[in-house]
Amino acid sequence: MLFNSLAFLVLLVPALALYWSLPWHRARLGVLFVASLLFYSAHHWPSAFLLLGTIGFNHVAGRLQDRHRSRILLAVAVCVNLSLLFWFKYAAFVADNVNALLGLAGASLAVPRPPVFLPLGISFFTFQVVAYQVDVHRGEVRAEPSLLRFAVFKCFFPQLIAGPIVRAHYFLPQLQAKRPFDAAGFHQGLWLVLAGMALKIGVADVLAQFADEAFRSPGSLTTVGAWTGLYAYAVQLLADFWGYSTTAVGLAALFGFHLPFNFDLPYLAQGIQEFWRRWHITLSVWFRDYLYIPLGGNRRHRDLNLLATMTVAGLWHGAGWNFLLWGFGHGLWLVLERHAPGLPAQWNPRLRTVLKTVLVFHGVCLLWVLFRAPSTSDALAYLGRLLLPPYGTSAVPGALSGWLLAFLLLQKPLDWTFRERRFAGLRLPAQWGLSLAAGYLILAYAGARIDFIYFTF
Amino acid sequence: MSIVAAPTANPYRRRLAAFVAGLAVLLVALELAVRRWEPLFEAASHRALTKVAMCERHERVDFLFLGTSRTQDGVSPALVSRAFEERHPGLSGLRGFNAAFTSSSLDALEALAGRLLSRPGLRIVVLELSDPQRVNPATPWTGAPPDTRTLEGRLAETAREIRLVRHRSAFLSDNLARLPALLLFAPALGGWEVKGGEQIGAWLGRREKPPVDFDADRWRPAVLAPGDGGKALSEEDSKTADRFASVARKYRERGIPVVFASPPLSAEWSPAPERDSMKPLFAEIAARSGCEVWDFSSLPLDRRFFRNPSHLGTEGRAHYSYALAAEIARVTGGR
Numbered sequence: 094m095l096f097n098s099l100a101f102l103v104l105l106v107p108a109l110a111l112y113w114s115l116p117w118h119r120a121r122l123g124v125l126f127v128a129s130l131l132f133y134s135a136h137h138w139p140s141a142f143l144l145l146g147t148i149g150f151n152h153v154a155g156r157l158q159d160r161h162r163s164r165i166l167l168a169v170a171v172c173v174n175l176s177l178l179f180w181f182k183y184a185a186f187v188a189d190n191v192n193a194l195l196g197l198a199g200a201s202l203a204v205p206r207p208p209v210f211l212p213l214g215i216s217f218f219t220f221q222v223v224a225y226q227v228d229v230h231r232g233e234v235r236a237e238p239s240l241l242r243f244a245v246f247k248c249f250f251p252q253l254i255a256g257p258i259v260r261a262h263y264f265l266p267q268l269q270a271k272r273p274f275d276a277a278g279f280h281q282g283l284w285l286v287l288a289g290m291a292l293k294i295g296v297a298d299v300l301a302q303f304a305d306e307a308f309r310s311p312g313s314l315t316t317v318g319a320w321t322g323l324y325a326y327a328v329q330l331l332a333d334f335w336g337y338s339t340t341a342v343g344l345a346a347l348f349g350f351h352l353p354f355n356f357d358l359p360y361l362a363q364g365i366q367e368f369w370r371r372w373h374i375t376l377s378v379w380f381r382d383y384l385y386i387p388l389g390g391n392r393r394h395r396d397l398n399l400l401a402t403m404t405v406a407g408l409w410h411g412a413g414w415n416f417l418l419w420g421f422g423h424g425l426w427l428v429l430e431r432h433a434p435g436l437p438a439q440w441n442p443r444l445r446t447v448l449k450t451v452l453v454f455h456g457v458c459l460l461w462v463l464f465r466a467p468s469t470s471d472a473l474a475y476l477g478r479l480l481l482p483p484y485g486t487s488a489v490p491g492a493l494s495g496w497l498l499a500f501l502l503l504q505k506p507l508d509w510t511f512r513e514r515r516f517a518g519l520r521l522p523a524q525w526g527l528s529l530a531a532g533y534l535i536l537a538y539a540g541a542r543i544d545f546i547y548f549t550f
Numbered sequence: 551m552s553i554v555a556a557p558t559a560n561p562y563r564r565r566l567a568a569f570v571a572g573l574a575v576l577l578v579a580l581e582l583a584v585r586r587w588e589p590l591f592e593a594a595s596h597r598a599l600t601k602v603a604m605c606e607r608h609e610r611v612d613f614l615f616l617g618t619s620r621t622q623d624g625v626s627p628a629l630v631s632r633a634f635e636e637r638h639p640g641l642s643g644l645r646g647f648n649a650a651f652t653s654s655s656l657d658a659l660e661a662l663a664g665r666l667l668s669r670p671g672l673r674i675v676v677l678e679l680s681d682p683q684r685v686n687p688a689t690p691w692t693g694a695p696p697d698t699r700t701l702e703g704r705l706a707e708t709a710r711e712i713r714l715v716r717h718r719s720a721f722l723s724d725n726l727a728r729l730p731a732l733l734l735f736a737p738a739l740g741g742w743e744v745k746g747g748e749q750i751g752a753w754l755g756r757r758e759k760p761p762v763d764f765d766a767d768r769w770r771p772a773v774l775a776p777g778d779g780g781k782a783l784s785e786e787d788s789k790t791a792d793r794f795a796s797v798a799r800k801y802r803e804r805g806i807p808v809v810f811a812s813p814p815l816s817a818e819w820s821p822a823p824e825r826d827s828m829k830p831l832f833a834e835i836a837a838r839s840g841c842e843v844w845d846f847s848s849l850p851l852d853r854r855f856f857r858n859p860s861h862l863g864t865e866g867r868a869h870y871s872y873a874l875a876a877e878i879a880r881v882t883g884g885r
Contacts (some may be wrong), residue, residue: 099705276562280569492723517565525572532577536714537721 094135096340097294097539104131109347118271122241125348129250133213140212144248147174151222152243158229159236170226178219181211186412214254216409218247220379225261227383234261242268251344255337257355257375264350272349280517284524285343287531288507292336295534296500300329303493308465311475315485319478325493326465327458328500331360334373339511358508360457363449365426368457380406396431400424410464415472419463426456577714584713587733591713594720594728596689598658601649602665607736610671613646613878615741616659617678618686620813621650624862625676626758626871627740633875636760641879648741650678656793657688663800672806674878677797679810679832679843681823684790742867761868768851769873771811771844774836781830791831795839802840809881810835812847814870819859822847844877846870 094101108128115121134141154170157163184207191204225246228234237243246265252258307314307322314322338355345352355374362368369377385402389395400421407420436445459476466472510516516524584591593603605611615625627646634641649666651658659677666675696706710716719725727746731739735753743749783791798808812824812832824847836843855866862870 098702099709100702103701103705276566280562280566283569495723517562521565521568521572524569525576528569528573529576533721536718537723537726539718 094132096337096344097290100135101132104128104135105344112348113274119241121271122245122268125245125249126241129245129248129253132250133248133253136213137210143177143212143215144218147177147218147222148240148244148247151225151247152237152240155225155229155236155243156238158226162230162232164230167226167230171223174219174223174226178215180207181215183408183412217252217254217256217258220258220376220409221260222247224258224379224383228261234265237261237265249345249350251341251348252352255334255341256373257338257341257353258379259352259375263353267350275349277514277517278346278349278351281514282343282346284516284528284531285339285346285511287343287528287535288511289336289338289340289343291531291534292332292339292507294336295531295538296496297329297333297336299496299538300325300332300493303490304329304465308467308471308475311471311478314478315487316478317486317489319475321489321493321497323458323462323475323479324497327360327454327461328497330461330464331356332500342511354511356508358504360454361450361505362453363446364453365423365430365456368453369423369427376406376409396428399427399431403427413468415463415466415469418469418472419460422460422463426460581712581714584717588713588717590729590732591717591720593732594725595717596719596725597651597728598654598662598689600728600732601651601741602662603732604736604739604741605647605649605666605669607732608645608647609737610645611647611669612644612671612673613676614666614669614672614674615646615648615650615676615678615874616654616662616666617650617676617811617813618654618680618682619650619652620680620682620861621676621678621811622648622652622742622744623857624742624813624867624870625650625874626742626867629758629760629868629871630875630878632760633872634879637872638875638879641875641882644673646740650741652744653686653689654678654683655686655688656684656790656797659683659797660793663797667801667804667806672801674882675801675806675808676874676878677794677808677810679794679812679824679828679835680847681828684828684831759864759868761865761872764869764872766873766876769846769849769869769876771846771873771877772848773877774833774843774845776836776840776842778833778836781833783830783834787831787834791834791838794835798839798841807881808839808841809877810839810841810843811874811877812843812845814846814849814851814855814862814866816853816856816859817850818853824848842881844874846873 094104105128108124112121112124115124130141130144133144150173151170154166154173158166158170188204188206192206195202195204225234229236237246242265245268246259246261249259249264304322304326307319307325311319335356342352342354353375355376357371357374359368359372362371380402384405385398388398388401390398401424403424404417404420407416407418407423410416410419436448440448459479462475462479463469463472466475510519510527516527519527590603593599605614613627613630615621615627625648627648630646631644634644649662666672696710697703698707720729730746731749735749738753738755739749740752743752794810798810801808810832812828815822815824824845829845832843832845835841851866855862855869857863857866
């Protein structure tokens, strides 16, 4: 089920009404659990059994871990979770590559390709429970004794399939007692849902047409056409995931919960390290805490750790060489940034800020080519059109430049309204105006009904 | 500070209630407005419907032009009327409308005929005959109905009861820009004005300049009369000829004369099937429809008349409008 579907509204409105009308905390948790299961099953109902299985397994494993603090138990729990992820997401990729190698070696053997599908959100909820198991082992959180509370922690529908990846110490305490109705939080939540959907439908889905067209036949693009297509994709990707995450935070707020923001104006970053502090923040923090630091972090082999972490982060996004190269590229850039001298200090500070922002944005864009192109060879073809002769110009569609410019100018004020309770604190006419603007984008552009990009990860 | 915090006092609840109530009132007001002006919102959702609605907002339309952007850019009904006054007094006072639109297709001509021929007072209809008018794909203005076998489809079908939802494509930025023309300017427009400045100018009463040194002989088209047919056509062209003839027949059955016109093209426009391979089709359409075909496509005209090789510019529009006026006067006998 998609947030941008009418069926979701049919689930959400009764769930909200029932949730707030029930006086008992456990009953409210029950509503959340059932709504989450319905939400998840609507996409592919057999996947719900996988979800229920991992809930049961991780609840038991967490309880045992809490009691015994065993590295073996931790290894078993992590391996089981990652095995599921590996099987569903990477087995086919590995089989394809093994078969390619066997073919090169002239072997007549072939590894059978597992006929698997990708359960929605498996990358997200696997990372969530791996973090839970590690945190319990480290003693940073106590295992949740209530199966119902644990189930809601694991499958709370606003964040179930594309994050934010919520940590146990952050979310489990919010499930301990009945949440009082918080009018200002609800008010802010309504705006976040509206604005998040407007970002998705009115920005990402509109720009998707231009980006898809550019990446469909890069060979026919001029240099200007290739760059504008890439800008369209860069903004599409941000608006798509920022929109989803904002909607998720807003939906949680409607139920009285707080989820962390996942984006902090990443295209305004002045360095690649800063970019990763602003882009998909909960994933970056996960990789920092559960891979980078255990590998040695800043203490030893820092460059290698950065490369390894970012390469794995690339693979997390998708089973393909292009994702691996994308992650490795980011790792390499992080290493280079650490060692390279900055811009001359005597330069005008404002000029340095603008220059760094523009350079980082364009570097990130170039790496997005690997992320978006269907294969490595397609990515190289697109990069060729961006960087290599023959250089050519073509008219930029007015609609595209309009949308890009509007996004460039409005992203900061929009983000401002998301933070704290600023929207709820605005004067009512401003609130109505903003809501109508968001509603307009949703209404006018709702025809495309494109899946959220991160659903496929 | 998190967005969800401690329980809030009543003022926040009142503020939330005011926000929700105000938003609901605004949405209801918008819904009522769309219901009140529903035909206009429906018309704004597609350029073909826009043109028809604009035409319907004219009190009187004696002559009508239909076709693609070549006709839309190329014909000024006001200048046709002016030519009548100056050169064909018997037709003085007649008013026309240019209902041509970009990417018009044969399907569109067929679909619009039913609505346009119910318009009283039409004296002549000029249909464009060109390669794009022949080959452009249909761009239906009624979207595909929702798939009611799915829950989502059934919900979408139900949601269409809300007029804001039903006519939501009118709110797309391109379509939204048509609303001022529909709501305000339509009665003052001849139909060729697609830019905001042109529409405002026409609304403010700006008059178009007549052609300078109009040379009627130079702008006289090759006329294919109904008796000129009998050419062998491919199966596909034969079907096309039948469809054009069928459109013409619909008007003629209501007593409205029809002519086909192939608009001028610059010499550099290539390939130009109108000048080459379409001649037998032109003749056959004339024969099957019983209507004349005015072929302007082969006239040797200066590049200055065109804004691009296949579309007339301001000067070209003035000359072509006068040329069309002369031909209309000829077939109607100046009456």
